[in-house]
Amino acid sequence: MRLLNFSLRNFLLYSFILVLVTIPISFLAIHTLLEEEVDETLLTHHDQFVNHIKSFEYLDDLEFDLQVFEQLSYDVDIVQDSFPRSGMQYSTVFIYDSLDQETKPYRELQSSILVKGHPYLLTTRLSLLDNDDLVAAIVTVVALLLMLLTIGMILINRSLSKRIWQPFYKTLTKLKAYELDKNESFEYEQTEIIEFDDLNNAVRQLTDRNKQVFIQQKEFIENASHELQTPLAIFQVKLDSLMQSRQLTEEQAELVKDLLETNQRLSRLNKNLLLLSKIENDQFPEREMIDLKPIMLKQLENFGLLTSNITIHAKHEIDSCTLYANRVLVEVLITNLVGNAYHHTHENGEVIVKLSADQLLVANSGKPLIIAPERIFERFNKQSKPGKGVGLGLAIVKKICDHAGYTIRYSYTDDRHSFIVYFDDQIRSSR
Incomplete structure (x- = not known):
């Protein structure tokens, strides 16, 4: 799932960046379009107002009427100017509304006109409050749509990815569980890919x-x-x-x-x-109830006699342990582990053997390994005295444990090599 998760993370990141970029761009684009629309409306109102004034220039009191209109109108201001100005000027201003007691945005258009030969400054304005609310609503809708679209695409992408990659992960799972020494062939399901x-x-x-x-x-x-x-x-x-x-x-x-x-x-x-x-070919199928205690005691006695010419301090704690296993393999397992401990213990060294109901510990004092600890169970990877051993003892122990379903662990602490065999419950004494 690492590749899939990496793709989803990248897709989510790109979607998030897309939303962050799209929202302000959408806001600016909509705001600009509405502002242009307001400017066009202002220009239309301005032209209409100028045409009306020109149509009433024959009135003698037109200038007085304009002053009254300027006092009454909220959206149009017309005041006499000192000199005529050229061009039209658009701007956004904020005017305090005494009724609502708040400042509101307006769009203004200012231009200079002549009324009976006198210059006047004409200002027309439109409120932008409704436009701002509209922009906010549109941006909110766009943002929600983008978020929903992103979430939907993520869910669809995840669903499709899982569906598409399902055959690959099935093959990977079978490969992890595949063992060459088992009489099984690699089978796979036909896919549409x-x-x-x-x-x-x-x-x-x-x-x-x-x-x-x-x-x-x-x-x-x-x-x-x-x-x-x-x-x-x-x-x-x-x-x-x-x-x-x-x-x-x-x-x-x-x-x-x-x-x-x-x-x-x-x-x-x-x-x-x-x-x-023979172990790899599963030629030891026979199993029976075995009490390990007498086997262990006999082996310790034999190795004690064989090493009587050197001084080795032995500590044994042997409890009862019953297994449902092959007797030959169990005896080989014990012989190789105990023999390895006695064989690699120096003069005045120590050998510790402990057998309990669910595990076997065999330890001996000695120097550190000259090979990597994880390679101690490999064939011919041994640390033996010159001329002794064939480098297969621990390899056989590991193969027996794998065959029987036991777990073996090696460690080196306090100048002591320790091997612990854990007997799994499912293969212990038959229930």
């Missing part, structure tokens, strides 16, 4: 190609792991037999020992890759 149909076709082709590559990679890893099992086993047997030979020198025995360790590491790597492939 050619561009969106082309986009959906391109996205479907792209996801299909990526899915095919992903499947081929998984099949390659699985096939390679299967094929490597037999050669590695044979190699292990041959090396064991060679180690039993009495004809080996000390130097040769050391070389065979190194080969044995390398072969064992390759075997672990092969098994872990095969395990990852």
Whole structure:
């Protein structure tokens, strides 16, 4: 909706500016037109009055009559002037009205005329009050119409934009939810918009190609792991037999020992890759009710024996925790997490394991990571002691959590690495 909201904001801003500019322009335009109309009316009244005076110039007392008329008339003033003036002059004046007790605007036309050879200043005026009220009413109506038009256009634009962009957001939502490791193809609805149909076709082709590559990679890893099992086993047997030979020198025995360790590491790597492939292929569908407490205690006992040659301070708080899960994956999850903690703890370090009804905490003291924390669960992104580990332990832990629906979090505080696995309620013990 960001693009849509940006367009609506721009449209609203332009509409607001349009209203601000249009209202004063409309006011000035209407006011100017009405003023020109008043000036024409004044000129007509002026000419009519001058013609009337000329038609009565034969009267001897015409000048006296004009003085009386000037006293009685409110819209016409005619007074004797000292000298004749040229041209006509229009102006807007404000005159106090004693009846209404307020100042009112008037439009005046002044010109010089001759009456029986004497110069007179003739002033005709018209009230602008009605015109101002009319201008105000017209501007108000125009402003309201513009506001209603702007609001209507905004609503129509929003409605049309939502309707037009609806297929795009549907495709975007499906893309966000799409997972390559799921056996699902990207499907989309046919629309009436050619561009969106082309986009959906391109996205479907792209996801299909990526899915095919992903499947081929998984099949390659699985096939390679299967094929490597037999050669590695044979190699292990041959090396064991060679180690039993009495004809080996000390130097040769050391070389065979190194080969044995390398072969064992390759075997672990092969098994872990095969395990990852099986998890991704959902080959662990069996689930049962499992009590994690005895499994956890057994693993802690085993790791305690394996690390008896170094001093590690272990703190365990193991409560009962029952899950409805696959036993093999749960055991691998616990083994890898606890093994990672013991493996990376230095001499006189500390390992903390806490199991509660809804989470598992495994922490160990150690130096900060040499990699970014968010990359700790990536394959072969490890921080291991030289010659130990294959860089897949935490990757397998993350894959098991994703497969089972658990949430795992990593943090490093107070010189301590902490992993917490949260067991979601919907996959806990069956209800």
